[in-house]
Amino acid sequence: MxxxxxxxxxxxxxxxxxxxxxxxxxxxxxxxxxxxxxxxxxxxxQARAGQLLGADLVFSSERPLPAELRAAAQAASLATTSVAAFPSMVTAGTASQLCEVRSVDGRFPLRGDGASGRGAADSSAPPAAGTVAIDRTLAVQLGLSSGDIVQLGYSRLRVGAILEARGDAALEVFNVAPRLVMNQSDLQATGLIAPGSRVRYRLLVAGEPERIASYRSRVEATLPAGVRVQGLQDARPEIRxxxxxxxxxxxxxxxxxxxxxxxxxxxxxxxxxxxxxxxxxxxxxxxxxxxxxxxxxxxxxxxxxxxxxxxxxxxxxxxxxxxxxxxxxxxxxxxxxxxxxxxxxxxxxxxxxxxxxxxxxxxxxxxxxxxxxxxxxxxxxxxxxxxxxxxxxxxxxxxxxxxxxxxxxxxxxxxxxxxxxxxxxxxxxxxxxxxxxxxxxxxxxxxxxxxxxxxxxxxxxxxxxxxxxxxxxxxxxxxxxxxxxxxxxxxxxxSVPSDAPNRFVINLRPDQVPQLPGLFAAHRLPSPRAYPMVRGRLLAIDGRSVDPAAYADENTRRLVEREFNLSFESHLAHADNRIVAGRWWREDELDQPLVSVEAGVASKLGIDVGSRLQWALGGRDVTVQVQSIREVDWDSFGVNFFVVATPGVLAGEPSTWITSFHLPADRGALERDLLQAMPNATVLNVGELLERxxxxxxxxxxxxxxxxxxxxxxxxxxxxxxxxxxxxxxxxxxxxxxxxxxxxxxxxxxxxxxxxxxxxxxxxxxxxxxxxxxxxxxxxxxxxxxxxxxxxxxxxxxxxxxxxxxxxxxxxxxxxxxxxxxxxxxx
Known part of the structure; x- marks a missing residue:
């Protein structure tokens, strides 16, 4: 030495x-x-992207979540908020609208800032007892502003804030209805929760990255069946x-x-x-x-x-x-x-x-x-x-x-x-x-x-x-x-163009689709293309029944447990779709039972060109053959589907329509006019998602x-x-x-x-x-x-x-x- x-x-x-x-x-x-x-x-x-989830981790289930989940998070010095989410009608005067109610007992969201307007001094704090916070879309549909009274179940509640941003946008962009957030202490008085009610229970968790990772690794292996955990890696494809x-x-x-x-x-x-x-x-x-x-x-x-x-x-x-x-x-x-x-x-x-x-x-x-x-x-x-x-x-x-x-x-x-x-x-x-x-x-x-x-x-x-x-x-x-x-x-x-769609319109009726060109022309904007949507559940692949338990990947299990949004097209008009296997159907095959499947879903489920899929559509079962596999550019923010069928497969099935478009900042009146002309439709603002x-x-x-x-x-x-x-x-x-x-x-x-x-x-x-x-x-x-x-x-x-x-x-x-x-x- x-x-x-x-x-x-x-x-x-x-x-x-x-x-x-x-x-x-x-x-x-x-x-x-x-x-x-x-x-x-x-x-x-991670912190900024966590604002799109509203938290660092989200546990969800159709049944009340185990109390041990929250206790373990609090023991690890993590912030938590319990949420009960369910659809319900909200009434203002003579007008009513379906909304997605979020009953919260703490800060919401735990990440990000989504409220504005009078009464929103602390936008992440839960609404005070007797008040609610509502989405801008719901306020436009019902003509509401801060201080107005709404009827929710048996309760009359005051609008305390208008929500400009969705605090959990990355969880699911296509929520069926606009959002209403209320204090959990007001939930029982509404009488909306009863045995058999459709309620989605969530636990939001936020904290330091190391503690979040340690907490998730401890509890994930012991989660009971039906409990889903989502982090940023489980969020929307665009965010991931x-x-x-x-x-x-x-x-x-x-x-x-x-x-x-x-x-x-x-x-x-x-x-x-x-x-x-x-x-x-x-x-x-x-x-x-x-x-x-x-x-x-x-x-x-x-x-x-x-x-x-x-x-x-x-x-x-x-x-x-x-x-x-x-x-x-x-x-x-x-x-x-x-x-x-x-x-x-x-x-x-x-x-x-x-x-x-x-x-x-x-x-x-x-x-x-x-x-x-x-x-x-x-x-x-x-x-x-x-x-x-x-x-x-x-x-x-x-x-x-x-x-x-x-x-x-x-x-x-x-x-x-x-x-x-x-x-x-x-x-x-x-x-x-x-x-x-x-x-x-x-x-x-x-x-x-x-x-x-x-x-x-x-x-x-x-x-x-x-x-x-x-x-x-x-x-x-x-x-x-x-x-x-x-x-x-x-x-x-x-890859994320400046004119990417920032508005989605869902729940359109088929008879309302022809009204879109005139409505957009009045605001000097090109009319977007609308697509039909039909709900269907996958029953079997090549004669084998689909069993969620047979798939090791949790995301794949959730995929086959839920219903798919199916669509039909005569021609492949999506610029962000590319055939990677098989071919698109010809004019003389439009009445044949054929489908095209997105490549990621096909890989997860073991589907290939020639596979035969059995679907439950409304009151009937349909067997179709996979004609092609498509790669989808999810970064385009356009309307895309995992499964697209020929028109003959879905003919006669009840459907709603969906469209997307780019709304410039100076054309906001279009959204108001569209909701007034089509009150049943729901406009989803994903502009915040794009900007983030x-x-x-x-x-x-x-x-x-x-x-x-x-x-x-x-x-x-x-x-x-x-x-x-x-x-x-x-x-x-x-x-x-x-x-x-x-x-x-x-x-x-x-x-x-x-x-x-x-x-x-x-x-x-x-x-x-x-x-x-x-x-x-x-x-x-x-x-x-x-x-x-x-x-x-x-x-x-x-x-x-x-x-x-x-x-x-x-x-x-x-x-x-x-x-x-x-x-x-x-x-």
């Missing part, structure tokens, strides 16, 4: 360990900054998709830092081990066992790594504080507090990367001969073996998956970087072979600088290939986190753009480490060439030629690999359309040349102007 401390102190004073310490410090700082900011932004995303992509983009930012950290450390360790060769030879002359030599170096590295990791954590925390302030200014609110999981994980990851990159090269010191003390012309150490390469790859793969939080994203990204390395090596070797042939045939007109630069590249083929591969990986990471990231996020933002999803995307875009600067700093470190690895050889060669009479201009031209060629080739390879990785990530992981821009293709070579020339000149440029003797002595 004493010898290790003495050696570490000597190396630190001489600056030999500075590169490795700097690499590890910046690596841990980048991982800490990315990890902490990603955690805080993710917590913020948005949050999933958010985590994937943040994971991509973190993974780039991990890859760059590993590359920078690997290069720094190579330089460190190269400078330990003479010391290892001297220790062997003194009879020191090789095991003790390796232990000595590992102790030095662990001490150096521990100090660098602590410095990196401190720097990363300082950086994330600045980033948090910037993000808070961008999104208009403070981020949640940090959790110490990310800094500890970053420090551990840094040490793991250090050991994974340091141990294999250190084991090569066993090859050092004691004769090296007397002879400096012995052959260099052999490179890393297959075992070391596998160890490093496995360590990096594990870190990438941990950092990404998604094994697919981690493996795809690792594959992209591995492809960049292999491509750089293969193309680099091919280019070097071509340069060798060109150099032999080139005349002196090429210039001395060009010839010297090419000679340096060809003389050190291994060094050139290493620099080429490292630069390609570093530039690829930078491109992924800047240009390609911008293209992907732009494609994601475009867009807000999630904007917040994430700002976060990833800020995180990219940390990754760019790590990428710059890779470039510097790549060039520092060959600093000694460059200085020695510069000294020899100056001694032989080379001018400063010739040396300058040689250095710039070497750097520009390596940087340009590395940038070209990185640009191609980053573009390909963007296409694969977009199609296979993120599920967004992606079309690479010209900037993504052109930026790679320019960035490679610029980084290589600037960094290389800073590292090796002094060899051009210094005296030859000083250069030879230093090298």
């Amino acid at each position: 004493r010898l290790a401390l003495r050696g570490l102190r000597r190396e630190w004073r001489s600056g030999e360990s500075l590169l490795m310490a700097l690499a590890l410090t910046l690596a841990v700082a980048a991982m800490t900054g990315v990890g902490v900011v990603a955690q805080r932004v993710d917590d913020s995303l 998709n948005t949050l999933q992509r958010a985590r994937q983009f943040l994971g991509l930012a973190g993974m780039a830092s991990v890859v760059l950290a590993a590359v920078a450390l690997l290069l720094a360790v190579q330089r460190y081990v190269g400078r330990r060769v003479d010391e290892a030879a001297l220790l062997r002359c003194w009879g020191v066992p090789f095991r003790r030599t390796v232990t000595l170096h590992l102790l030095r590295l662990l001490m150096l790594g521990g100090l660098a990791a602590l410095a990196g954590v401190a720097l990363g925390l300082a950086l994330q504080s600045l980033l948090a302030l910037q993000l808070a200014a961008l999104v208009g609110e403070d981020l949640p507090p940090l959790r110490w999981t990310a800094p500890v994980l970053a420090a551990a990851n840094g040490l793991v990367v250090l050991m994974a990159t340091a141990v294999p090269p250190l084991l090569r010191l066993q090859q050092v001969s004691p004769l090296r003390v007397l002879r400096d012309d012995l052959p260099p150490l052999r490179g890393l073996g297959w075992g070391a390469a596998v160890l490093l790859t496995l360590a990096l793969a594990g870190l990438l998956i941990v950092q990404a939080g998604d094994w697919r994203l981690g493996l795809f990204t690792l594959g992209g970087f591995a492809a960049a390395l292999v491509t750089a090596a293969v193309l680099g070797a091919s280019v070097l072979w071509g340069l060798q042939r060109w150099r032999r045939s080139a005349s002196s007109a090429a210039g001395t600088g060009w010839r010297l630069g090419l000679a340096a590249i060809l003389r050190h083929r291994r060094r050139s290939l290493l620099q080429l591969a490292a630069l390609a990986v570093g530039i690829m990471a930078l491109l992924l986190l800047t240009l390609v990231r911008s293209d992907l996020i732009a494609a994601w933002q475009a 999803i867009r807000s999630l995307i904007d917040r994430l875009s700002a976060a990833v753009a800020t995180l990219a600067w940390l990754t760019m700093a790590a990428g710059t470190l890779v470039v510097g480490a790549t060039l520092l690895l060959s600093q000694d050889d460059r200085l020695r060669e510069a000294g020899i060439l100056r001694t032989l009479g080379a001018s400063r201009a010739q040396l300058r031209g040689a250095l710039l030629t070497e750097l520009a060629l390596i940087g340009g080739l590395a940038g070209t390879i990185a640009s191609a690999c980053a573009t390909l990785a963007g296409v694969v990530l977009a199609s296979r992981v993120l599920d967004v359309p992606y079309h690479p821009g010209a900037s993504s293709v052109l930026a790679g070579p320019l960035l490679g040349i610029g980084l290589a020339v600037v960094s290389g000149w800073l590292v090796a440029g002094r060899g051009v102007s210094r005296p030859p003797l000083a250069l030879i002595r230093q090298s």
Whole structure:
């Protein structure tokens, strides 16, 4: 230990360990900054998305929920609210309307803010006894305002607030009726709850993410039959998709830092081990066992790594504080507090990367001969073996998956970087072979600088290939986190168009559908298309009765327990539907018993083209054949159905109609006129849902753009480490060439030629690999359309040349102007 401390102190004073310490410090700082900011932004995303559920967790059942659920939540210091939901008629004067009553005994919602108007000083507090809060739609339908009286059952209650937002919008967008919220103490007096009443009991739970996760894991396995639990991952497809992509983009930012950290450390360790060769030879002359030599170096590295990791954590925390302030200014609110999981994980990851990159090269010191003390012309150490390469790859793969939080994203990204390395090596070797042939045939007109630069590249083929591969990986990471990231996020933002439908109209009668064009024309808006809906229950698949208990997945069990909304169409007019198997029916098949099934439902239920499905429709059973499987773009917010049939299947069945449209902010009168003309219809406002999803995307875009600067700093470190690895050889060669009479201009031209060629080739390879990785990530992981821009293709070579020339000149440029003797002595 004493010898290790003495050696570490000597190396630190001489600056030999500075590169490795700097690499590890910046690596841990980048991982800490990315990890902490990603955690805080993710917590913020969860909190904001939780506003759409009205809580972090929602338990629901058609029977009263076990008291133990609430007791366990309260014991875990979680906030709870009990809700009883049921349909009922509400009357104001001579007008009446079906509504969805929510009887609450505490704050509602637990997440978000949905009330406005007089009497709504605390919008999340339950309505006071004797008062109710009603949806804006219900207020318009009954002509109500705050202070008016409504009749609910046997009770007369005063309207205390108008609800602008649905506090649990992500649970079910298509609630059948507008909402009325009342105090649970008033429920018994209404006389609405009796044995056999249709009541849905819910328990809303909210709290810190760790406590919510722990609580859910404890109680979920013991839930009685019929009790359903919903979190954000169980919410509407639009919300689930948005949050999933958010985590994937943040994971991509973190993974780039991990890859760059590993590359920078690997290069720094190579330089460190190269400078330990003479010391290892001297220790062997003194009879020191090789095991003790390796232990000595590992102790030095662990001490150096521990100090660098602590410095990196401190720097990363300082950086994330600045980033948090910037993000808070961008999104208009403070981020949640940090959790110490990310800094500890970053420090551990840094040490793991250090050991994974340091141990294999250190084991090569066993090859050092004691004769090296007397002879400096012995052959260099052999490179890393297959075992070391596998160890490093496995360590990096594990870190990438941990950092990404998604094994697919981690493996795809690792594959992209591995492809960049292999491509750089293969193309680099091919280019070097071509340069060798060109150099032999080139005349002196090429210039001395060009010839010297090419000679340096060809003389050190291994060094050139290493620099080429490292630069390609570093530039690829930078491109992924800047240009390609911008293209992907732009494609994601475009997936929720600005004119996406923000109103749904349900419960339309068939005779009311022809009135829609005239009503919309009066407000100078295009008439939307309406779709029929018929309720049906799935009875059997290919002759086998559908048993919910046969499905392990809870969502699948709930799917087959409930009735489906079926529709019928002659032609596939949905732009957001795509046939992936089978075909759409022809004109002569419209009276045949055929259906088209959404791909996700088909996969869950084991349905394929040709499957025969038995449905209960009203008073009759119908057997149909699956003609096609469709993929549905749920992000479009249009009207879509899991099952679409030919008109002949549903002919004569009682149906209601549904439509959706985009209502501009200045055309609000259309909604009022529509409800007055069709009082039986219900207008659902999902504009809030759309705005919150867009807000999630904007917040994430700002976060990833800020995180990219940390990754760019790590990428710059890779470039510097790549060039520092060959600093000694460059200085020695510069000294020899100056001694032989080379001018400063010739040396300058040689250095710039070497750097520009390596940087340009590395940038070209990185640009191609980053573009390909963007296409694969977009199609296979993120599920967004992606079309690479010209900037993504052109930026790679320019960035490679610029980084290589600037960094290389800073590292090796002094060899051009210094005296030859000083250069030879230093090298």
